[in-house]
Amino acid sequence: MPTAHTVVEHLEEEVAAPVIHALRPMLGSGGQLGSRAGVPCDSWRLAVEAYNMRGWKTVPAECECYVGHYMLGEQYRRDSRVVVDEAVAYAESLKLAGNGKDVWVFDIDETSLSNLPYYATHGFGSRPYNATRFNEYVMEGSAPALPETKRLFKKLVSLGIKPVFLTGRTEDQRAITVKNLRRQGYSGWEKLLLKPLGVKVAAVAYKSGERQKLQDAGYVIVGNIGDQWSDILGAPEGARTFKLPDPMYYIG
Amino acid sequence: MPTAHTVVEHLEEEVAAPVIHALRPMLGSGGQLGSRAGVPCDSWRLAVEAYNMRGWKTVPAECECYVGHYMLGEQYRRDSRVVVDEAVAYAESLKLAGNGKDVWVFDIDETSLSNLPYYATHGFGSRPYNATRFNEYVMEGSAPALPETKRLFKKLVSLGIKPVFLTGRTEDQRAITVKNLRRQGYSGWEKLLLKPLGVKVAAVAYKSGERQKLQDAGYVIVGNIGDQWSDILGAPEGARTFKLPDPMYYIG
Incomplete structure (x- = not known):
């Protein structure tokens, strides 16, 4: 699992190892933390993933450790693997047109690239989003690939x-x-669609608009994968959508 | 928590107590079972709740015990409570028209009433659906209320x-x-919409069609809650939707 190591290497090389990292071998999935906390962090995370929790600004303070252990432990990786296994099985089952117009939409942050090295030193989503700091991190270009997503991509x-x-x-x-x-080993993509500067529109509207343009250009969106519900909601969604886990932040 | 006890009483009174029930105090949420199993049952359940897993027929055989412990332990109840807490907060935030036309759509099975007494003696969804047996159970009229949903209803x-x-x-x-x-203590509903006999249409189409009729009759669907994605997908979905946990079966 080379890319799982990459995440850890980044943590070790580039940033001070957070306390939570030292604890990692002891606590695994964080399930016990979830049960003991005042806020039931495991139920909160499930509610986030099932789109019951919307418009939240930060991870509940009581759940910082829970989310940290989840993200750095085995469960995040395992949850992602099951989603990608299902996506691969779906993709293999498709009868493709074979005319080069079949596309699959990938979100980038927390889908194709992981910002865990950043969030691990910024409270795992429990502190308010700091655009300046986060963009500095993005400009390093050092975010590791999510290994399961890269497997799907290839x-x-x-x-x-x-x-x-x-x-x-x-x-x-x-x-x-x-x-x-x-x-990080991604190559062979058809398009990289970034947001024009100054566009002020909610993610759902922006992304579904771009998918509509793809369809209008003759592409068939056979699949769509993201870590946010705003990546995969809004017609045209794509023939099948996949939601990767992300308990660190919410984009509406 | 009177209605949680009701579930247990039903198990004790009406059916032979399943082995899993005897184990309940030991295993809690089933998290450890999830981690140890060949199939990662915790990741499978998350994938079900986040609508990544679709069209499945039965719970994976390896996950029967995991799902049983989940359903009979504290986590199912806790997960449901967080969803309903969010639904109540949403409802309280609404500015209502006050003309008696604001409605909230409730699914029944595994949403308003629990069939856990049935599923606890039929493999927790790990065995193929048996319509004859299940309908016999329904005709007993003994399904307990889901306590969190009843709280929302009231x-x-x-x-x-x-x-x-x-x-x-x-x-x-x-x-x-x-x-x-x-x-089970439900009263004061506006309508009870059941499927006409002989209607052969997928759940999403049927239910969204019925919601459209409600809208056409002047109702405003301010909320919609169900345990299946087919309860809450398909326009008009309702202004806000809530997905209760259900790892026992899938209705497409």
């Missing part, structure tokens, strides 16, 4: 389904995003 | 939001369904 390419990146990152981040994606 | 009534039941149960089950709901 599988789709091998099946003749073309990946299209569709991200809330802005056009001024194009060069570093391309560099980061390439460094 | 709250909505007190706020002036009228509950509408919309269920895949069929018209021939109307009398027993009314009796069961009343026995």
Whole structure:
């Protein structure tokens, strides 16, 4: 699992190891923390993933450790693997047109690239979002690939389904995003769609608008994967959608 | 928590106590079982709740015990409570028209009434669905209320939001369904919409069609709660939707 190690290496090389990292071997999935906390963090996380919890600004303070252990432990990886296994099985079952117009939409942050090295030193989503700091991190171009998503990406390419990146990152981040994606082993995408600077529209509206343009250009969106519900809601969603776990932040 | 006890009483009174029930005090949420099993049952359950897993016929055999412990332990109740807490907060935040046209759609099975006494003796969803046996159980009219849903129901009534039941149960089950709901403390609903016999249409199409009729009749669907994604997908979904946990079966 080379890329799981990459996450850890980043933590070790580039940032001071957070306390939670030292605890990691002891606590695994964080399930016990979830049960003991005043807020039932395991139920909160489930509610986030099932889209019952919307418009939240930060992880509940009581759940910082729970979310940290979840993200750094085995469960996040295992949850992601089951989603990607299902996506791969779906992709393999498709009868493709074979005309090069079949595409699969990928979100970038927490879908194709992981910002866990950043969030691990910024409270795992329990502190208010700091755009300046986060963008500084993005501009390093050092975010590791999510290994399960990369596996899906490569599988789709091998099946003749073309990946299209569709991200809330802005056009001024194009060069570093391309560099980061390439460094992490992504190649062969059909398009990288970034948000024009100054566009002020909610993620659902922006992303469904871009998917509509893809359809209008003759593409068939056979699949769509993201970590936010705003990645996968809003017609045209794509023939099948997949929600990767993300208990660290909410984009509406 | 009187109605949680009701579930247990039903198990004790009406059916032979399953082995899993005897184990209940030892294993709690089933988290450890989830981690140890060949299939990662915790990740499978998350994938079900986040609508990544679709069209499945039965709970994976390896996950029967996991799902049983989940359903009979504290976590199912806790997960449901967090969903309902969010629904209550949402309902309380609404500015209502106050003209008696604000409604909230409730599914019945595994939403308003629990069939856990049935599933506890039939493999917790790990065995193929047996319509004959299940309908025999329904005709007993003994299904306990889900306590969290009943709390939401009563709250909505007190706020002036009228509950509408919309269920895949069929018209021939109307009398027993009314009796069961009343026995379990539900009262004051606006409508109970059951499926006409012989209607062969997928749940999403059927239920969204019925919601459209409600809207056409001047109702405003301010909320919608169910345990299946087919309860809450398909326009008009309702202004806000809530997904209760159900790892026992899938209705497409």
